[in-house]
Structures are given as C-alpha cells and as structure tokens.
Amino acid sequence: MKTAYEQIINIDHIASFESRERMTDILALAQAENTKPAQRDKKRTLLLAIDVQHDFMEGIGSLAVPGSKGDVQRLTQWIYRNMESLTQVICSLDCHSMMQIFHPAWWLDQEGKYPQPFTIITYADVANGIWRAANGETERSLEYLHNLASGDKKQLCIWPYHCLEGTFGAKLESEFTKMLYFHAAARQTTPVLVYKGQNPYTEMYGIIKAEYDREQYVNHTVLDAMVEYDAIYIAGEASSHCVLASAEQILEHFADQREITSRITLLEDCMSPISGFEDSTQQQFKALQEIYGIQIKKSTDVIL
Structure with a gap:
C-alpha cells in the first residue's frame, strides 16, 4: 500500500464531533493505489459490519457502547491490512423515527x-x-x-432516542466511513448499505428480521449475498444485541448448511457489549460456536 493508514484515519477523531470525511481526498488516494479489482478475487471474502454508527459510539452517542471507539480503530486497521483480499463490505444501519414502539x-x-x-x-x-x-x-x-x-x-x-433518520447519530461513524470508501475505490467495488428498524411496530435488532412483525419480513437480499462468499467476517455494535441477533438469525437460516456456517468468523475485538451483558454475550457466542462451527478470533489473528 502506498497510502499509510494515518493518511486515511485520524484515530483521535474516531467517535468524535471533530472528524471531517474529506472524501474527495480519500478517493483520490485510493484510486492511485492501482489495486486489483474485487471482481477478480479468486477467494471471495465479505465483511458484515453491524451498526457502526455515531449513536452507538462512546462519548458522542445517545446509546453509546463502552469500547466502541477501540472497536472502530481495530476494525479500520483490519480492513487496511487486508485491503487487497477483502472483496466486499455490507453495512447495516439502524434507522428510526421518533414514534416507534421502543422509543x-x-x-x-x-x-x-x-x-x-x-x-x-x-x-x-x-x-x-x-x-x-x-x-x-x-x-x-x-x-x-x-x-x-x-x-x-x-x-x-424503551431505548433512548437513537439513529433518528437524517440525524448525525444515524450516520456511519465518520472515520470508519473513510476506510469503507477507501476500500471501495481501491478495489473498484460499491459497499452495500442495508437499513433496518424502520417498522414502527417492532424492534429489529438483527439484520435479517424483526423480533416479531405481522408481515414476517426476512431480508433475503443479505442471506442470498452471503452464499456467494468463501469467508464471512462479522463485527460492529453492540455485540450483546444487534451483532448477536444478526449472527443468530443468519446461523438459524443456514442451520442445515454447515459448509456456510463454518465460513463465518466473529472479530471479537471489533465489537463490544452494552454494559451488564458482558458474560451472557460471551456465553451465547460460545454456544453458537459449538452448535454451528463458527470461528471467534481477534482481528490481529486474521490475515486474508
């Protein structure tokens, strides 16, 4: 990589109001890399980034997750180290109105x-x-x-008002956004943004479906996309709620397809739980590992 990590990310501005995206400069740096296009990858790899949004960032978010700032730093460093091998990124975004059943x-x-x-x-x-x-x-x-x-x-x-559509809190964390689009420009691909949680009558922790809704909505777009990748990595906020629910829903859908569930790795140092859920979250992830054969690793131990 000709571009240094520090030319893309200012770690002091992660989870702050000071970040300036400078997207034109970021894209120019990325396009100068002349990196192999993602469509030519023989081994296709996917990052599923769950709700890496301002309102879940410690220090600035209305529903801040302790540890989220460090999670973003480690996740952007992992994307940078694996720039030439990471094929695609799918990001989920919580997106709410004020009048929803959990507000x-x-x-x-x-x-x-x-x-x-x-x-x-x-x-x-x-x-x-x-x-x-x-x-x-x-x-x-x-x-x-x-x-x-x-x-x-x-x-x-009843959660604090969070990720209200059109607000700063609903946006992807700004430094993460820089790395997301640096990757997109360098690899000549387009990140996929998946909005969730817009049904006022239900809570939607997971990316695939709500806790309960009359329509029984299932996000087959994401599920169908996951089949196309040889390795899938999951990170984001909060590990105790939206990451856990997303992982459970995906694994339940592919329960009879071990060849797919075994492709999934949780980047455990790129996610954090809501306070009070630390032990239960760890236990639930271990149970998923035993049942479905997923892997749980630190980002520093994963080289694509």
Missing part, C-alpha cells in the same frame, strides 16, 4: 408521562393500564408484547 414517545403512563429510557414494558403492564400507547395503538402494541413473550424474545426495552 419513549410511543408510551404514556396513567399520569400522561413518557417512560424513562431503559424502562421494561410487559404485556401485563399494558393490559393492566400501567402503560398505554400515546398514538392510540394500544391493541397493536399488546399484540406485539404477547408475541414477544410467547416467542421467547427479548422484553420490550
């Missing part, structure tokens, strides 16, 4: 007050009148809560 504006208590962030709302709470939907959608909300409970899904947690 405070959806709910009112008996005094007409909104719930505080991290409040847990159950079917019984709503059935007993402790909470009601501010927009009159109480019956639809009860349906959702019932299906969460009967489907053994996560309880409904």
Whole structure:
C-alpha cells in the first residue's frame, strides 16, 4: 500500500464531533493505489459490519457502547491490512423515527408521562393500564408484547432516542466511513448499505428480521449475498444485541448448511457489549460456536 493508514484515519477523531470525511481526498488516494479489482478475487471474502454508527459510539452517542471507539480503530486497521483480499463490505444501519414502539414517545403512563429510557414494558403492564400507547395503538402494541413473550424474545426495552433518520447519530461513524470508501475505490467495488428498524411496530435488532412483525419480513437480499462468499467476517455494535441477533438469525437460516456456517468468523475485538451483558454475550457466542462451527478470533489473528 502506498497510502499509510494515518493518511486515511485520524484515530483521535474516531467517535468524535471533530472528524471531517474529506472524501474527495480519500478517493483520490485510493484510486492511485492501482489495486486489483474485487471482481477478480479468486477467494471471495465479505465483511458484515453491524451498526457502526455515531449513536452507538462512546462519548458522542445517545446509546453509546463502552469500547466502541477501540472497536472502530481495530476494525479500520483490519480492513487496511487486508485491503487487497477483502472483496466486499455490507453495512447495516439502524434507522428510526421518533414514534416507534421502543422509543419513549410511543408510551404514556396513567399520569400522561413518557417512560424513562431503559424502562421494561410487559404485556401485563399494558393490559393492566400501567402503560398505554400515546398514538392510540394500544391493541397493536399488546399484540406485539404477547408475541414477544410467547416467542421467547427479548422484553420490550424503551431505548433512548437513537439513529433518528437524517440525524448525525444515524450516520456511519465518520472515520470508519473513510476506510469503507477507501476500500471501495481501491478495489473498484460499491459497499452495500442495508437499513433496518424502520417498522414502527417492532424492534429489529438483527439484520435479517424483526423480533416479531405481522408481515414476517426476512431480508433475503443479505442471506442470498452471503452464499456467494468463501469467508464471512462479522463485527460492529453492540455485540450483546444487534451483532448477536444478526449472527443468530443468519446461523438459524443456514442451520442445515454447515459448509456456510463454518465460513463465518466473529472479530471479537471489533465489537463490544452494552454494559451488564458482558458474560451472557460471551456465553451465547460460545454456544453458537459449538452448535454451528463458527470461528471467534481477534482481528490481529486474521490475515486474508
């Protein structure tokens, strides 16, 4: 590589308001590399980057994940080291409106007050009148809560407003974005951006499907794309929620195809859990490793 990592990434600006993307300069540097086009790769490799967005970055995000700044530094360093072998990047982005079932504006208590962030709302709470939907959608909300409970899904947690469409918080982290597009220009490819979480009636932690929705949406575009790669690497935020849910959904879909699940590697030092979920997340990833044969490695141990 003629371009140094430091010419692309300013590590002091990761997870900060100071970053300036300078995309024209970044693309010019990348195009001067004369790197082999991605379409000529004999071994096709994919990075699935989950929700590497400002609102999940420590220090600046409304739903900040401790450790996320270091995760971005290590992930961009891994992309840089493997520039000539990494074929494609798919990025998921949480994308929400203010009025969604997991945001405070959806709910009112008996005094007409909104719930505080991290409040847990159950079917019984709503059935007993402790909470009601501010927009009159109480019956639809009860349906959702019932299906969460009967489907053994996560309880409904009221999250701080995050990744609101069109805001700074919803954008990909700026330094990561530089490396993403440097790779795209150098390898003559186009990154794939997948938006999730826009259905107001449900939570969508994973990239493939919601916790519950009437339409039973499944993102076959991503699933079909994954079949085309010989090796798949997963990183992002938060490991305890959106990364874990994405991995579970992908592995469940390919449960009978060990030749696909064995291609998947979690870059464990390029993801961090929400505080309080450290041990449970590690245990769940180990269980997935035992069941599906995935690999869990540090980015520094993976050379493509």
